[in-house]
Structures are given as structure tokens and as C-alpha cells.
Amino acid sequence: MTTLSTAHPRVAALLADLPGRVQAADSSRKRDITDAMTGRPLGQVPHCTAEDVAAAAERARAVQQDWAARPVAERAQVLVRLHDLVLEHQDEVLDLIQLENGKARRHAFEEVIDVALTARYYANTAEKYLRPKRRQGVQLMLTEVWEHHHPKGLVGVISPWNYPLTLGISDALPALVAGNAVLAKPDDRTPFSHLWAVQLLERAGMPPGLVQTVTGPGSELGTPIIEQSDFLMFTGSTSTGRTVAKQAAERLIDYSMELGGKNALLVLDDADAAKAARGAVKAAFSNAGQLCISIERIYVPDALWDAFIGRFVEYTQALKLTPDLDYSADMGSLINENQLKTVRQHVDDAQSKGATVLTGGQPRPDIGPYFYEPTILTGVRQGMDVYEDETFGPVVSVYRVNSEDEAIAKANDSRFGLNFSVWTKDPERGRRVAAKLQAGTVNVNEAYAAAWASVDAPMGGMKDSGVGRRHGEHGILKYTESQTIATERGLPVGAPPWIRADRYATVMTAGLKALRRIPGVK
Structure with a gap:
């Protein structure tokens, strides 16, 4: 197969090295990637199977618990370093994006900026969004209530070809800083930009194996990814999104989807x-x-x-x-x-x-x-x-x-x-x-x-055009499980044993009416 080693020496080493980041049991099965600018061969990646997806999920889960145990500030520093590395090495990925996708370089640069902005934003805000929050208890002064956020575990990210860097890694960043592992499937036409970003994440200090990538057609790998994930982030067509939603619903896992538009x-x-x-x-x-x-x-x-x-x-x-x-x-x-x-x-x-x-x-x-x-x-x-x-x-x-x-x-x-x-x-x-x-x-x-x-x-x-949202507070908290912890002090919630039920109802009715008149009481 023709390679780009002579035509594009700037990226020849990357195109040879990046496919090795994908682990497949049968290394002989390959998928050809085409240079969108010329129609000529660009490179090859493994053709993964459902068994490869399951193995990748197992590897990611083995790393995730230690990662989740780290302080949020430590996880956020990986995103800070990623921000700097992406900007420093942008020419590499700009070439990759143009070759595998075909877009003009000015539009490829939008993807570089997006990853940098997203990394910096969640590095600076994750601790605020994820820290335990005090909530108002049912009995003022007696009920202490805290809201906690725990990582979902393994987040599946299925991304399309049109923005292979942005959609291939930006949705994973808040999931990672929230303490999750990621099982990613970039589009089988544009895998190299995503693999480059994962390589940079590991250089930035992310534990190797926390992001697992499988390559191959969505028709073969989509269902296995849903079966292995605790949450799914999908970007693609509305028709495929409906299928994804049905499969996620069968497993009772949550999902977020950006779909078609006119x-x-x-x-x-x-x-x-x-x-x-x-x-x-x-x-x-x-x-x-x-x-x-x-x-x-x-x-x-x-x-x-x-x-x-x-x-x-x-x-x-x-x-x-x-x-x-x-x-x-x-x-x-x-x-x-x-x-x-x-x-x-x-x-x-x-x-x-x-x-x-x-x-x-x-x-x-x-x-x-x-x-x-x-x-x-x-x-x-x-x-x-x-x-x-x-x-x-x-x-x-x-x-x-x-x-x-x-x-x-x-x-x-x-x-x-x-x-x-x-x-x-x-x-x-x-x-x-x-x-x-x-x-x-x-x-x-x-x-x-x-x-x-x-x-x-x-x-x-x-x-x-979709379900759920990316960016902002919702863009990170969707990758977490909310937990409420309520501690009662003194009187229990409900009628105590020393008061008749009808008397308790009368007292509570009067109390609720009184609280209604106090500003600031929710």
C-alpha cells in the first residue's frame, strides 16, 4: 500500500505510530484510511471486534478506580498541560485533520482552539462543579443535607468524522476530570486525530490506558460499546441516534446526543x-x-x-x-x-x-x-x-x-x-x-x-437535533451520579411517638403556612 512517507514527511511517523495505540486480538485485520484531499491511501488502523471492545472496557475499568481516587485538582492539571501541548504541537494535528478529513487549515485550526478552550475551562471549573454542596434540609437546623457527585465509571464516546479532533476528544475531557475512564470510537474514516490527542493526554500525565480506543465501523462496534458503558456520548445522525437511544434505554444507562440539523x-x-x-x-x-x-x-x-x-x-x-x-x-x-x-x-x-x-x-x-x-x-x-x-x-x-x-x-x-x-x-x-x-x-x-x-x-x-447538552456545568455533571446524604439531628422526620398523628398534622400544617411567609426559605 502507498504511504505518505515521501509526500508528507511531517506526519509519516505519526501515521506509522498512532495505529499501535489500538489493541486488537487479530492484528492482521486492518481498515484502510483514505487521504480526503487526493483519494489516495493514507494509512491503516486495526479492524476491532466486539471482543476487542470488551477487552478495552476491562482495561479502562482497571485504571479508573485509582484515577477517581485522585484529588480533582490533580486530575485538572492534566487538562492544563494538555492545553499547552495542543497549542505547542498544533502543526502535527493540523496536517492530520486536513489529510483525513479534507477541510481547509483555517477550519482545522478551529478544532485546535476548541480543545484548548475546553481543556482550560474544565481545568479551572471542575473542582467547583464537583465539590460537595450543602442543600437545604426538610427540618431547618435539624436536617443536614449534602449533594455529592461520583463518576459514572466508564463513559462511551462515539464521534463522527466532520470534526475528528474536537468531537473525538473534547467531550472526553470533562468525563476524565470528573474521574471516569473513556471508551472511545472515532469514526472509521478519521481515527488519527483522535489517537494523536490520546497520545498527548498521556504525555500530559493521564494514566496510560484510561482512554481506550477501538477502531472500526459503527455498525459493528456501536452496540458493544453501549453494552460496556455506564454513560454514552454520541454525535451523529438523528436516525442512528434513535437506535442508540433505544439500546441505551434497554440497559437503563443515560446518554447525551448531538444529532442532525437544518x-x-x-x-x-x-x-x-x-x-x-x-x-x-x-x-x-x-x-x-x-x-x-x-x-x-x-x-x-x-x-x-x-x-x-x-x-x-x-x-x-x-x-x-x-x-x-x-x-x-x-x-x-x-x-x-x-x-x-x-x-x-x-x-x-x-x-x-x-x-x-x-x-x-x-x-x-x-x-x-x-x-x-x-x-x-x-x-x-x-x-x-x-x-x-x-x-x-x-x-x-x-x-x-x-x-x-x-x-x-x-x-x-x-x-x-x-x-x-x-x-x-x-x-x-x-x-x-x-x-x-x-x-x-x-x-x-x-x-x-x-x-x-x-x-x-x-x-x-x-x-x-439532540438530547442533553455539552459545555458548562451540565457538560461535566452529566458524567456523574448525584448522591444525596441527609443526616437527621434531634427530632425525626414525621410524627414522634409522643404526639398523636392528628395533632402532628395540625402542627405541621401551621408550620408550613408560617414558613411560606419567610423570605429565602425554599
Whole structure:
């Protein structure tokens, strides 16, 4: 098999070394990984089995108890050191991300920043979130109540290919600092970025074996991972998410899922058309549209239609597409042939049913096998595949609206609700409109990064776009079991033996009425 040792010497050693981090009983079974930029072979990883998953889970559990016994501050220092190592060695992983995923380097850099931000945030906040908290007891002064948080044990993390570093390791960081072990399955098209991150975690001081990685198709390994885990973090399609939820429910384990989207951008009638158009380019074409929170629907009022459309087309046509491993590209490649087929099918179907392509609409094999032009459609209507289904590519549909209320209603008329965007000169108006939108995150005068990168705030989807949240307090406490410890002093809860039950009921009724009038009593 051809390797990258001559074409890309910067990462040849990594591509040879990283697969050894995956333990499989049958070392002869391999899976080929393809260079998304060229379609040529990139490397190989083991093809794991259900038995390999069980063995990995056993190894992780053997390390987890000692890790959980360490002080939170000690565990947090691993994340501090990871933060520094990721920034210091970013060129290695930027190459890996570009090669296995195909994205432009500027979009790969977003993944580096995300891991650094997430590591720093939970390093600085984990102790606060995890420390025991005093709660109000049922009998004031007599009942002492404490809330504790214990690690779940083994957290399964199943991640997709579109953000192989971010989604391959960032969700694991709060799970680890909370005292858990992690059983990870990166997408079988993009395993190297995840394996690189695990290697850096161990260099940062994480015990070897605390994160176990299995590689192979989700159709074979998904169920075994659910069967071995105490909690599951899944990012992927809504259809697969429903299957995952059913299997997790059978085991009575909790889960968190970020799923599909058909995200909307609203241009309000007071918006700056040029700024909104530049924002729409970022919103629709970052990572070649292969971004769960990217925009696929844009609603523009009649008064701004010509000004917005003209600039949007102009800025889109100016985007530079290249396969280079540097910062010259504005947009990179799709991941593989299947994704290219989906994008082509959506655009061709829309055109055949009357939609208009304002720009783009063609593959670019002259640049690379999976490149596709950033594409703007108008005249999209119900009955076209692109109208309701997620394309997950550089394709966006633009619609005229007559009012703000119409834009809100049409944006909400979707089974998805992940990330929306609102553009206006009046931030307060933007927040009012945002609050009416049925999406887990809404960015005002930004495409997606403001909400995503604000890791102190929860991030996740409404409706068919997911269950649970990542980031913030919820993003770490979901990986723990809550425990309440109540200590009673003096009088027991309930009627003491020396008072009649009816008399106790009378006294308690009067007491509850009195407490109702005391400010601050819950």
C-alpha cells in the first residue's frame, strides 16, 4: 500500500505510530484510511471486534478506580498541560485533520482552539462543579443535607468524522476530570486525530490506558460499546441516534446526543446587508458545510433581498478552494465520494424541480476528487430533497420573506433545532427574535462560533437535533451520579411517638403556612 512517507514527511511517523495505540486480538485485520484531499491511501488502523471492545472496557475499568481516587485538582492539571501541548504541537494535528478529513487549515485550526478552550475551562471549573454542596434540609437546623457527585465509571464516546479532533476528544475531557475512564470510537474514516490527542493526554500525565480506543465501523462496534458503558456520548445522525437511544434505554444507562440539523439564518430588515452576507458565507461554507451547526436555510426580507443576494454571491464566488496543507484555502474538500454524491443529488434534484443555482453547483475534480463548489440556491420549495433534509455540504437555500414573524415561523418549521443565526443592527432586537427560535443555540450577528466557543454556556439541540447538552456545568455533571446524604439531628422526620398523628398534622400544617411567609426559605 502507498504511504505518505515521501509526500508528507511531517506526519509519516505519526501515521506509522498512532495505529499501535489500538489493541486488537487479530492484528492482521486492518481498515484502510483514505487521504480526503487526493483519494489516495493514507494509512491503516486495526479492524476491532466486539471482543476487542470488551477487552478495552476491562482495561479502562482497571485504571479508573485509582484515577477517581485522585484529588480533582490533580486530575485538572492534566487538562492544563494538555492545553499547552495542543497549542505547542498544533502543526502535527493540523496536517492530520486536513489529510483525513479534507477541510481547509483555517477550519482545522478551529478544532485546535476548541480543545484548548475546553481543556482550560474544565481545568479551572471542575473542582467547583464537583465539590460537595450543602442543600437545604426538610427540618431547618435539624436536617443536614449534602449533594455529592461520583463518576459514572466508564463513559462511551462515539464521534463522527466532520470534526475528528474536537468531537473525538473534547467531550472526553470533562468525563476524565470528573474521574471516569473513556471508551472511545472515532469514526472509521478519521481515527488519527483522535489517537494523536490520546497520545498527548498521556504525555500530559493521564494514566496510560484510561482512554481506550477501538477502531472500526459503527455498525459493528456501536452496540458493544453501549453494552460496556455506564454513560454514552454520541454525535451523529438523528436516525442512528434513535437506535442508540433505544439500546441505551434497554440497559437503563443515560446518554447525551448531538444529532442532525437544518439550521436557519435570519436577516432582519435593519441588518447591514454586507455584514450579513459575509456572515452567511462563514455560516454556510465553513468546513465545506460539513458542520452540524452550519446554515442551510437563509431568510431575507424583500427590502434587503437585492443588496444581500448580490453581495452574498460576490463573496461566495471569491472563496478560494485548494488542497494545500497551509492557510491559503478558504474552503476545503468533502470527506469522500458518498458525501459528494449526496451533495450532487440534492443540487441536481432541486434544479430538476425548478430551483435556480445563483453560483456553484458543480464538482471540482480539477482540484481534488471530492471538492464541490460553494452553492447558493433560490426557488427551493417543498418536495425537493434539499428543502427539509440535511445536505451536510456547501449548499444553502435562500428564501424571501415579508416580515420578521414570517421569517421566525419558517425557521421554526423544521423537525430540527440545533443552531440558528440572526443578523440585525439592534442587538436587543436580535436577542428578542433569538428567544422565539426553536434552537439550542442562537448567534446574533455571528454564524456559529460565538455560542459554540462560549464553553461556559450549554450547547445542544432541540427537537430532532439532540438530547442533553455539552459545555458548562451540565457538560461535566452529566458524567456523574448525584448522591444525596441527609443526616437527621434531634427530632425525626414525621410524627414522634409522643404526639398523636392528628395533632402532628395540625402542627405541621401551621408550620408550613408560617414558613411560606419567610423570605429565602425554599
